[in-house]
Amino acid sequence: MSTQASNIVNAGPTAARAVKTKLRAQGLSMVFRRDGKETSVLDNISLDVHEGEFICLLGPSGCGKSTMLNAMAGFLAPTSGTVTIDDEAVVGPDPRRIFVFQERGVFPWLTVEGNIGFGLFKLSKEERERRIAYYIKLVGLQGFEKAYPQELSGGMKQRLEVARALAVNPDMLFLDEPFGALDSITRLIMRGELLRIWEQEKKTIIFVTHDIEEAVQLSDRVVVMSARPAKIQQIVEIDIPHPRDISSPRYLELRDGIFEQIGLAHKV
Amino acid sequence: MNSLVQPRKWEKVFWPLFAAAIFLAVWHYAVLLSASKVFPSPLDVVNGVEELSHKGVLGAYVVDSLRRVGTGFGLAVLFGVPLGLTLGWYPAAAQVVNPVIQMARPISPLAWIPLAIVWFGVGDAAAMYLIFLGAFFPIVVASMNGVRNVPSMFRRAGRNFGLSPAALLAKVVFPAALPQIIMGLRIALGIAWLVVVAAEMIAVDSGLGYLVIDARNSGKRYDLVVAAMLMIGVIGLALDLIFRRLEKIKSVRWGFRLEA
Amino acid sequence: MSLLVRLRPWAFIAVLLLAWQIAISRQPNHLLPDPITVLGAFVELARRGLLFKYIVASLFRVTWGFLLAAFVAIPAGLAIGWYRRTEMALNPLIQIFRPISPLAWIPISILWFGVGDIAAIFLIFLASALPLTLTAINAVESIPAVYVNAGRNFGLSQASLVYRVLYPAVIPQLIIGLRITLGIAWLVVVAAEMIAVNSGLGFLIVDARNAGNRYDLVVAGMIMIGLIGLCLDMGMRSLENIRSLRWGYSED
Numbered sequence: 001m002s003t004q005a006s007n008i009v010n011a012g013p014t015a016a017r018a019v020k021t022k023l024r025a026q027g028l029s030m031v032f033r034r035d036g037k038e039t040s041v042l043d044n045i046s047l048d049v050h051e052g053e054f055i056c057l058l059g060p061s062g063c064g065k066s067t068m069l070n071a072m073a074g075f076l077a078p079t080s081g082t083v084t085i086d087d088e089a090v091v092g093p094d095p096r097r098i099f100v101f102q103e104r105g106v107f108p109w110l111t112v113e114g115n116i117g118f119g120l121f122k123l124s125k126e127e128r129e130r131r132i133a134y135y136i137k138l139v140g141l142q143g144f145e146k147a148y149p150q151e152l153s154g155g156m157k158q159r160l161e162v163a164r165a166l167a168v169n170p171d172m173l174f175l176d177e178p179f180g181a182l183d184s185i186t187r188l189i190m191r192g193e194l195l196r197i198w199e200q201e202k203k204t205i206i207f208v209t210h211d212i213e214e215a216v217q218l219s220d221r222v223v224v225m226s227a228r229p230a231k232i233q234q235i236v237e238i239d240i241p242h243p244r245d246i247s248s249p250r251y252l253e254l255r256d257g258i259f260e261q262i263g264l265a266h267k268v
Numbered sequence: 269m270n271s272l273v274q275p276r277k278w279e280k281v282f283w284p285l286f287a288a289a290i291f292l293a294v295w296h297y298a299v300l301l302s303a304s305k306v307f308p309s310p311l312d313v314v315n316g317v318e319e320l321s322h323k324g325v326l327g328a329y330v331v332d333s334l335r336r337v338g339t340g341f342g343l344a345v346l347f348g349v350p351l352g353l354t355l356g357w358y359p360a361a362a363q364v365v366n367p368v369i370q371m372a373r374p375i376s377p378l379a380w381i382p383l384a385i386v387w388f389g390v391g392d393a394a395a396m397y398l399i400f401l402g403a404f405f406p407i408v409v410a411s412m413n414g415v416r417n418v419p420s421m422f423r424r425a426g427r428n429f430g431l432s433p434a435a436l437l438a439k440v441v442f443p444a445a446l447p448q449i450i451m452g453l454r455i456a457l458g459i460a461w462l463v464v465v466a467a468e469m470i471a472v473d474s475g476l477g478y479l480v481i482d483a484r485n486s487g488k489r490y491d492l493v494v495a496a497m498l499m500i501g502v503i504g505l506a507l508d509l510i511f512r513r514l515e516k517i518k519s520v521r522w523g524f525r526l527e528a
Numbered sequence: 529m530s531l532l533v534r535l536r537p538w539a540f541i542a543v544l545l546l547a548w549q550i551a552i553s554r555q556p557n558h559l560l561p562d563p564i565t566v567l568g569a570f571v572e573l574a575r576r577g578l579l580f581k582y583i584v585a586s587l588f589r590v591t592w593g594f595l596l597a598a599f600v601a602i603p604a605g606l607a608i609g610w611y612r613r614t615e616m617a618l619n620p621l622i623q624i625f626r627p628i629s630p631l632a633w634i635p636i637s638i639l640w641f642g643v644g645d646i647a648a649i650f651l652i653f654l655a656s657a658l659p660l661t662l663t664a665i666n667a668v669e670s671i672p673a674v675y676v677n678a679g680r681n682f683g684l685s686q687a688s689l690v691y692r693v694l695y696p697a698v699i700p701q702l703i704i705g706l707r708i709t710l711g712i713a714w715l716v717v718v719a720a721e722m723i724a725v726n727s728g729l730g731f732l733i734v735d736a737r738n739a740g741n742r743y744d745l746v747v748a749g750m751i752m753i754g755l756i757g758l759c760l761d762m763g764m765r766s767l768e769n770i771r772s773l774r775w776g777y778s779e780d
Contacts, residue, residue, distance in 0.1 A: 075677055095683040105674045109696040118692075119682035168682060283617035291621060306639065360536075367537040368544065374757020375750055376715040378722060379730065382737040382746045386559055462629040466719055469631060477632065484635040493635045497628050504627020 022051040022172065022204045023072060028081035030067055040229040041067050042078070047223060047232065054198055054205045056215040058258070059225035065208045066176050068230065072206065073099045073174045085172070095119060097172040098165040104181075106149045106161050112136065113145045115160055119168035135163040138197060155186040162197065172204045179214070191218055195242060212262070216255045217244055224261055234261055308491035316495035325479070329496075330503065333464050333475040336392060340399025341460045345453065348404045352411025356445070357437065362412060369405060377402040377463050381470060395467040395475075402463035403456040410452020414445030447515070454511040461504045476500050561744035566751070569744035578732070582749075583756065585728040589645060590717040593652025594710060601657040602702065605664025610694065615665060622658060630655035630716050634723055648720040648728075655716040656709050663705025667698035700768070707764035714757045729753050 030042040041064040049055055057065040070076040072083050074092045083090040085097065093099070098119075106115050113132050120128045136142055139159040149157055158178055165173055175194075179187045195218060198205055209215055215222045216238055224234045236258055240250050292310050299309040308316065320326035355362040377398040384394040418441050426440040468477025476496050483492035545563045552562035561569070573579040608614045630651045641647040671694065679693040721730025729749050736745035 073681075075680075093677070093681040093683075095681065099677070099681050101674045101678065104672065105678050107675060107678075107693070107696070109699070121688075279613065280616060283613055284620040287617035287621055363533070364536045364540045368541060370761075371754045371758055373754075374711060374714055374761065375754045376718040376730075378715075378719040379733055379750050379753055381722075382733060382743065383560075383750075386743070458627060461627055465629040466631040469634070470722075477629070480632050480635060490635065490639065497632050498624075500632055501624040501626075501628045505623050508623075508627065
């Protein structure tokens with residue numbers, strides 16, 4: 001299965017980055033059996049994710065991209081195929097790769113501080129407090145340290161979850177349509193925030209979305225996936241440096257190219 | 269919750285049987301080891317059930333208990349549902365009546381026995397009155413809450429389409445409240461079954477509850493006592509399952525999307 | 529709410545009392561009391577020191593039986609809910625035991641414990657343990673998988689997972705279940721006392737009738753039962769309002 005099929009030629013200069021493979025998925029297949037019926041969700045997918053890159057899995061709802069993300073993070077065992085991270089086989093969830101669910105993943109019985117400190121049980125008290133303070137500042141939740149999630153807005157809860165994920169200093173972040181429950185204005189703000197955090201913390205990020213604009217705005221590479229059973233249809237390299245001008249010709253060219261790939265007319 | 273492997277289908281039958289087998293074995297050997305002369309072993313209980321059905325007593329008593337439950341519960345539904353609907357529909361009425369309901373509810377139906385006997389004498393009527401009491405309050409509360417919890421947007425949509433208040437109640441509010449009402453009925457039936465057994469211990473001379481007390485009093489027949497208890501459990505469970513079937517009817521099922 | 533609206537329920541109660549009074553005075557049934565006589569009965573009980581004594585006795589039994597049941601049933605129920613196969617195994621057994629009225633256990637409990645407090649406490653224990661187990665099982669099964677997955681993601685050991693995720697997540701539902709089960713326990717204590725002991729509110733009702741047809745005491749007893757049951761319920765409801773627990777009750 002080819003992993004280099006970019007049909008956008010003359011890619012401009014990409015940001016200098018060591019192309020070291022962080023995660024390698026090979027021959028991933030997932031078949032769900034339920035009540036005697038078999039549903040094939042993933043079909044022999046192979047993908048290399050580079051260290052430090054921001055990569056998007058893009059596809060229509062229900063195509064299996066979440067399943068793939070869960071398999072890569074170790075929450076689901078694939079029916080066949082392997083996933084390795086740093087050449088180590090993935091057998092289960094691990095604090096080195098934190099999954100960011102949607103806002104509903106924050107623990108409602110803990111305050112903001114409590115949530116962020118959740119994974120820090122191995123550290124000393126001072127170190128823990130230091131980290132919590134740092135990440136509260138990083139995601140912009142100052143003043144809400146003692147607040148409970150039910151007192152926060154959707155966007156704030158999402159930021160809290162990102163802070164909680166980052167606090168344990170993982171190598172990788174997996175985000176499964178994290179902004180899906182937010183209104184579109186908050187979504188724009190959150191995208192900017194996520195990029196800012198990514199550029200500061202330099203983690204490898206795998207981001208699942210069904211929003212083409214979001215994918216092109218955020219990622220270094222977009223993995224376009226077909227409908228179920230999912231295959232990789234195409235990988236598009238987004239070579240525009242950040243901050244991206246969403247009305248630049250290059251942006252529109254890349255975006256429209258993906259639109260066409262998925263087969264959508266874009267006149268409303 | 270914790271299993272990473274999905275249990276297979278056969279396991280749904282295997283594990284309960286396994287647990288039941290262990291339970292019976294422990295019971296059997298406990299009786300054996302304690303050399304109790306009185307406490308029955310599982311086998312004794314089975315024999316007890318046979319003996320009762322041979323004598324025709326079992327069938328008659330079951331019918332008696334069911335009859336009392338049916339009457340008491342039926343009356344509770346007849347009076348309780350309309351009352352609950354009214355209270356739910358007119359919040360002012362609910363506000364007025366609620367404290368009385370809240371005070372009356374914790375009074376065990378059995379605490380009413382002396383009064384019931386004064387009013388109805390010893391016998392079926394008193395027992396049925398107690399069952400009525402036991403079922404009445406849960407039914408009223410469930411019906412009331414069912415109506416209250418109908419989202420206001422349903423009512424507004426009904427009025428939007430020009431429904432009269434009566435039609436609104438019948439065509440929109442009642443169907444919307446039905447799942448919760450039926451769940452309340454199921455719970456009330458469970459309570460009614462508990463009460464009938466208790467009431468029969470005290471106020472009548474037939475039925476499964478009576479059997480539990482009588483078997484002990486006239487001869488320490490604990491095998492019959494446990495046999496009666498077993499019947500009580502099985503029939504109570506059957507009643508509950510039948511009701512759950514009701515909840516599965518499509519026009520009601522939408523309200524139970526969380527139930528497996 | 530305006531004062532008038534607030535007073536309406538009490539006006540309703542007053543109306544009921546009045547109707548009661550009238551009904552009795554119209555039909556002087558030598559047995560049934562009118563409200564004033566019942567009031568007198570209260571005073572009499574208080575003066576004889578019985579009111580307090582009986583209330584304490586009933587509360588004592590209910591507390592012991594209920595707490596014992598909570599300590600046994602909640603951990604058991606949580607464990608059963610957590611391990612799917614255990615739930616599959618034990619559920620049918622629980623479902624068969626559940627419809628058996630605690631009072632049907634009276635002969636057995638007297639056989640095992642004799643007549644007296646222990647038998648009564650045993651009955652309350654039985655009556656509380658089953659609903660609490662079911663509540664705990666239900667609570668565990670309703671924990672959203674995200675919480676468990678997040679816990680595992682952060683590398684929590686099994687023990688930490690139980691202590692730091694499962695336990696906080698089930699508390700709101702457990703508290704509601706505790707409140708409902710306390711109500712059940714209160715119903716049962718009254719019934720149990722009618723049969724197996726010689727003090728308490730349930731006993732009062734039976735005894736007052738048997739030893740002299742004192743229906744005024746009977747009704748006084750019934751009212752006390754209702755009031756205390758209501759207080760217990762309200763007490764439990766206030767637990768649901770503690771801030772750090774309130775998250776479980778807000779609709780997200």
